[in-house]
Amino acid sequence: MSARQDRIVAAARGWIGTPYRHQAACRGAGCDCLGLVRGIWREVMGEEPERPPAYSMDWSEPAREEALWQAALRHLRARPVTGEQPGDVILFRMRDGAVAKHLGICTRAGRDARFVHAYSGHGVVESALSLPWRRRIVARFTFPEEG
Numbered sequence: 001m002s003a004r005q006d007r008i009v010a011a012a013r014g015w016i017g018t019p020y021r022h023q024a025a026c027r028g029a030g031c032d033c034l035g036l037v038r039g040i041w042r043e044v045m046g047e048e049p050e051r052p053p054a055y056s057m058d059w060s061e062p063a064r065e066e067a068l069w070q071a072a073l074r075h076l077r078a079r080p081v082t083g084e085q086p087g088d089v090i091l092f093r094m095r096d097g098a099v100a101k102h103l104g105i106c107t108r109a110g111r112d113a114r115f116v117h118a119y120s121g122h123g124v125v126e127s128a129l130s131l132p133w134r135r136r137i138v139a140r141f142t143f144p145e146e147g
Contacts, residue, residue, distance in 0.1 A: 001086050004044075008087035008143060011043040012036070012105040012116040018124040023055065033103040034068065036118045037089055040105060045143060049075045068101050069139060076141035084109045084129070084140065091139040100138045 001009070014027065021030025025038040034052060041048055052071070069091060072078075076089055084090070084106045092102040104117035106129070113129035127133065 004143075005085065005087040007044055008040060008105065009107045011040045012107060013126065014043075015039060015118075015124045016116060016126055018118070020118055020120050020123045031118050031124065032120075033118045036116070036124060037103050037105070041143070064099065066099055068099070068103070072139065072141050075144070077144055079140045079142050081137055081140050084113055085142070087142065089141040089143070090115055090129075090137055091141070092133070092136040093138045094136060102136075106140075 015031065015036055018027055018036075019030045020032060021035070022032050023035065024030040024032065025035030027039055031039060038048055038052075050071075055067075072089065072091060079085070079088060086106055086109055088106040090104045090106055091100050092104070093100040094102050102117065104115040104127075106113065106115050107126060108114040114126055115129050115133070116124060116126045118124045119127075
């Protein structure tokens with residue numbers, strides 16, 4: 001792993017145990033999956049490029065807008081969906097036909113791949129990137145180069 005990947009993975013793991021709080025982005029106090037990625041961005045990259053609008057649990061679904069995907073394309077670099085690397089930001093579609101609205105950070109690649117994510121009812125955890133999770137991946141990104 002590169003030093004940059006190490007920093008992203010270490011930052012993600014530093015959020016483990018943070019409780020789940022919708023729309024929050026504060027390590028130790030609470031976050032949702034977007035708040036987790038926002039917090040890691042602040043730790044690794046500095047100031048956030050934009051603040052997300054207030055959003056509901058079903059955000060983007062009524063209008064069928066891929067708002068999270070579009071925001072990721074604005075600020076992150078797209079990578080192939082396969083061939084994960086530690087530090088990648090992973091975007092998931094939780095149900096067939098639904099908009100993609102769950103994010104995680106890859107912490108280990110390969111056969112024993114893992115990712116950190118904020119999951120309702122669980123808080124920030126590190127999970128195996130098992131086949132059920134892999135089937136839900138719709139996009140993969142990396143943080144842009146600094147500077």
